[in-house]
Amino acid sequence: xxxxxxxxxxxxxxxxxxxxxxxxxxxxxxxxxxxxxxxxxxxxxxxxxxxxxxxxxxxxxxxxxxxxxxxxxxxxxxxxxxxxxxxxxxxxxxxxxxxxxxxxxxxxxxxxxxxxxxxxxxxxxxxxxxxxxxxxxxxxxxxxxxxxxxxxxxxxxxxxxxxxxxxxxxxxxxxxxxxxxxxx
Amino acid sequence: xxxxxxxxxxxxxxxxxxxxxxxxxxxxxxxxxxxxxxxxxxxxxxxxxxxxxxxxxxxxxxxxxxxxxxxxxxxxxxxxxxxxxxxxxxxxxxxxxxxxxxxxxxxxxxxxxxxxxxxxxxxxxxxxxxxxxxxxxxxxxxxxxxxxxxxxxxxxxxx
Numbered sequence: 059x060x061x062x063x064x065x066x067x068x069x070x071x072x073x074x075x076x077x078x079x080x081x082x083x084x085x086x087x088x089x090x091x092x093x094x095x096x097x098x099x100x101x102x103x104x105x106x107x108x109x110x111x112x113x114x115x116x117x118x119x120x121x122x123x124x125x126x127x128x129x130x131x132x133x134x135x136x137x138x139x140x141x142x143x144x145x146x147x148x149x150x151x152x153x154x155x156x157x158x159x160x161x162x163x164x165x166x167x168x169x170x171x172x173x174x175x176x177x178x179x180x181x182x183x184x185x186x187x188x189x190x191x192x193x194x195x196x197x198x199x200x201x202x203x204x205x206x207x208x209x210x211x212x213x214x215x216x217x218x219x220x221x222x223x224x225x226x227x228x229x230x231x232x233x234x235x236x237x238x239x240x241x242x
Numbered sequence: 243x244x245x246x247x248x249x250x251x252x253x254x255x256x257x258x259x260x261x262x263x264x265x266x267x268x269x270x271x272x273x274x275x276x277x278x279x280x281x282x283x284x285x286x287x288x289x290x291x292x293x294x295x296x297x298x299x300x301x302x303x304x305x306x307x308x309x310x311x312x313x314x315x316x317x318x319x320x321x322x323x324x325x326x327x328x329x330x331x332x333x334x335x336x337x338x339x340x341x342x343x344x345x346x347x348x349x350x351x352x353x354x355x356x357x358x359x360x361x362x363x364x365x366x367x368x369x370x371x372x373x374x375x376x377x378x379x380x381x382x383x384x385x386x387x388x389x390x391x392x393x394x395x396x397x398x399x400x401x
Contacts, residue, residue: 075280075281076280077280078280078281078282107323108320110323110333110336111316111319111320111323112316120281120282120285121312121313121316124312124313124316124317125316125317125320128317128320129320133317136313136317137313140309140313144281144282144285144305144309146280147279147280147281147282147285147286148281148285148286148289148305150279150280150281151276151279151280151281151285151286151289151290152289152293152298152301154275154279155272155275155289155290155293155294155301156293156298158275159290159293159294165398165401166398168397168401169394169395169397169398169401170271170394170397171267171268171271172267172271172394172397172400172401173271173390173393173394173395173396173397173398174270174271174274174275174390174393174394175266175267175270175271175274175354175357175358175364176270176354176358176364176365176367176368176371176393177274177367177368177371177386177389177390177393178270178271178272178273178274178277178354179270179350179351179354179355179358179368179371180367180368180369180370180371180372180375180389181273181274181277181371181372181375181382181386182250182273182347182350182351182354183351183368183371183372183376184371184372184374184375184376184377184382185347185376186344186347186348186351186376187372187376187377188375188376188379189340189344190344198338198341199337199341199344202338202341202342202345203341203342203344203345203348204345204348205345206341206342206343206344206345206346207344207345207346207348207349207352208345209345210255210345210346210349211349211352214255214259214260218252218255218346221342221345222339222342222343223339224342225338225339225340225341225342225343225345226335226336226338226339226342227335227338228338228342229334229335229337229338229339229341230331230334230335230338232338233331233334234331
């Protein structure tokens with residue numbers, strides 16, 4: 059029974075691994091369908107909670123598999139789900155980079171690097187924009203992100219974790235303040 | 243530990259600005275490739291850097307080192323959330339952390355734009371990509387597949 063569940067978990071996440079183009083966000087809807095509607099491993103309320111948790115980890119949606127695996131079949135389930143989601147895409151990615159890194163000093167490789175750099179930057183900016191939209195944080199979001207950028211830019215030695223902690227604290231204060239103001 | 247995407251920015255800080263293992267152009271172009279391939283962008287980026295620095299062993303070490311922490315962290319968080327389910331400030335705090343992480347990304351963008359100033363078409367590439375994907379919400383892959391060849395061709399003519 060346990061083994062069957064583990065196999066089922068692997069079979070659900072391996073295909074998603076190769077379709078998660080552009081990161082985990084692309085497959086969240088698909089994972090929801092499979093785990094809630096098809097396998098009924100979690101209900102939709104639980105799924106939302108798990109999604110919230112996984113947002114606090116690398117690549118929103120990627121760690122979603124880990125927490126679902128954990129909910130369904132404990133540590134082993136988490137382990138299987140994580141491997142199923144990361145191994146196939148990593149192998150593919152490794153072979154692509156292996157091929158291109160070999161030709162580092164050729165002209166086409168230099169052109170490729172220089173040509174792709176601005177595309178990469180553009181995609182990051184797009185990512186920041188859509189994160190702001192998703193988080194729906196209003197002014198607070200802008201202030202915190204701006205301040206964090208300023209601190210990190212002008213004080214390169216400032217620890218990153220310190221900035222992140224300040225961000226969490228700042229949001230907490232802002233929300234407490236706004237509740238207090240509206241209660242007056 | 244990273245929060246919702248700020249990780250590439252952190253890596254940028256450590257590898258490019260701090261240790262100077264990788265130059266900026268390499269980093270940004272690797273990031274573009276990482277975003278077009280399936281898998282978490284950051285994980286793909288780490289594979290690429292590991293490969294460049296230390297070959298297959300490097301790539302493997304980097305990925306494992308990279309996933310072990312979050313793996314336990316996320317399950318731990320899960321238990322924490324279960325325990326604190328009724329505490330309304332929790333999502334607020336985690337959002338705040340995510341906003342702070344965006345600061346890291348913004349720095350990367352500032353550096354990238356400053357570099358692109360030396361070659362005006364690059365600025366246009368950045369703007370068009372950001373607007374189509376970020377504002378008009380066009381799907382990332384088709385946009386990247388159309389813009390990337392144009393951008394590479396421009397770079398080719400310049401070299």
